[in-house]
Amino acid sequence: MSLEISGLRFGYGKSSLFDTLHASPFRRGEMTALIGPNGVGKSSLFRLVAGLLKPTAGTICLDGHDTACLPDRQRAESIFLLTQHTAMRAALAVFDVVLLAKRGWRGGKASNEDIAHVEEMLDLLDIEHLSDRLVSELSGGQQQLVALSQALVRDPQVLLLDEPTSALDLRRQLEVLTLVCKVTRERKIVTFAALHDLSLASRFADRFVLLHEGKVAADGTPEDVLRDDVTGRAYGVKLEVDRNSKGGLTVNAELSAA
């Protein structure tokens, strides 16, 4: 039971971004960190998996079924993408947008279960006090928390998080990633997160995938991937990695001497 990406080919206009990209299966209950330099295609890969972009060749299979064959609505029920830019300008209350994510634009009245589930999610992310506020009035970090509660309330099979903690403070980053990890294990979902803070990522992710030059340049445990000759080279920096007492890795980067 897993997500498989094989032979993926994609590009914008004439420039090719991915040329037959392969990755070994992503298992349920496992959290994977997607890393790589800017513009390498992390967001595009997420959008391909979520079906917002169509690949020119290759397949993305969930539990053996090609996701391209699913109707939009069904795909959206099993795969959820939290996009990078979470700013919303709509005059909608926080509770309303989370409920909308929960109900997935079904018409009719919201059931008591739906409402209870949204309440529970707002409590979990500690934003219950914001529930009547308009999303457009919130700070960047608060909007990101709202977006996360939209993601979690949908209860997807595959959760794609594109820089989910970029606007969050230190405590919130830890809280959110702890919660995502817990949900990933408990509900047996495939979680895939693009993260730029490599030290933080190494504490939570079971697996690292490094994208570089249109391919998966490295794939494995944090120790395998976070090495100077692998990740350091892809980013063009000198990387120093130490195991720390918290069970993660401390990653230090220096500009390499030209």
Added chain:
Amino acid sequence: MAEVAMMRAGERYRQRMMRKTMFVGGALVFLALAICVDVGVGPAWYSPVEVMTALLSPDSVDARLAIIIWDVRLPVAVMAVLIGAMLGIAGAQMQTILHNPLADPFTLGISSAASFGAALAIAVGVGLWPSGGTFFIALNAFVFALGTSLVLFAFTRMRGVTVETFVLVGIALFFTFNAMLGFIQYQSSEAQLQQIIFWMMGSLGRASWTKIAICAGLLALVVPLAWARNSMMTALAMGDDRAASLGVPVTRLRLEMLACISLLAATATAFVGTIGFIGLVGPHIARMFVGEDQRYFIPVSAMAGAVILSAASTLSKAITPGVIYPIGIITALVGVPFFLSLVLSIRRETWR
């Protein structure tokens, strides 16, 4: 406030929805009052009792009064409400699909196309449906307005259905039709020029029960279509990517809504000329009171548009006794102070 803070988020959500539903009810009553006032005001003075009697049982009053009420005033009053509602709905949908609160039904060149169509009919006598009779000018305006939407559709086929494509092509169409309209105006005689300008000012004087039936029929067609896409449109208000993540077919939805908007705006313009302001401000008023949840946003936009046009219709008869000013001139005059007073008086936190 203490008990509000104690209440669970879900309970507060239910209360909010209840308040919005009550607001819709209140707005309906307000609209009914606006219609009654509109029917009551006119060059010939009748007491409210006489007017109400004529409305409720036309046979019991004298024939003159019954004719004035039923054949002169009521069509104008009903037309004002229908056109206001059509423009309010079209504006709300346009603002949602373009993610831009400054958009209105005419943003994409529909009104200039309609004006050009009307001018062509008036000045050159060229009609696309020569046997149109009383609907000659209206039909021409309608065909041209709808034609611009088809051009827009064709462009989106080539360049993709993005907000940028819509707006750029819309602006191009707007200037093209304005230039061609200027060309016709320059060539036409004084009498024709006067007719063109009067047409463009917009007038409810062209109201009739046939036109009312057409407008009502169109609303009966478009409103259920839009209603079925309520939650998709609310999702779209969060942004294209957010909506797509929820499985909303963004491209198809945008084109479907554009078709609705085109029909509404083209019909409204063809029948009463270009009436600006309502399609822009109606949705803003709705956004202030009920937010962008489409279940409330669309009905309240419609009612706000209807109330403004109804009030404008009343005022157009009341300013100078015996003179009925073109509604297009009055709309902004009555709408702007009303709108500004709302903006100033409503506290920020109640904007939902």
